[in-house]
Amino acid sequence: MDFTPTPGPPRDPAARDEAIAEAVAGLDGLDAIPVAEHVDRFDAVHIALTAALASIDKV
Numbered sequence: 001m002d003f004t005p006t007p008g009p010p011r012d013p014a015a016r017d018e019a020i021a022e023a024v025a026g027l028d029g030l031d032a033i034p035v036a037e038h039v040d041r042f043d044a045v046h047i048a049l050t051a052a053l054a055s056i057d058k059v
Contacts, residue, residue, distance in 0.1 A: 016052050023048030 023045045030038055 016055055019048060020052050
């Protein structure tokens with residue numbers, strides 16, 4: 001999934017909400033994986049949430 005923010009009008013709010021929900025769902029099951037792998041999950045969620053926020057500001 002590409003989380004790179006793109007300039008232009010904001011994405012559809014429903015699509016943005018779905019992207020946020022998918023990003024946060026990436027944190028599910030952290031207790032089942034080694035702690036060393038948590039950083040990759042947190043990074044992916046951070047990138048997705050940053051992209052969602054950027055789409056709101058049209059950045």
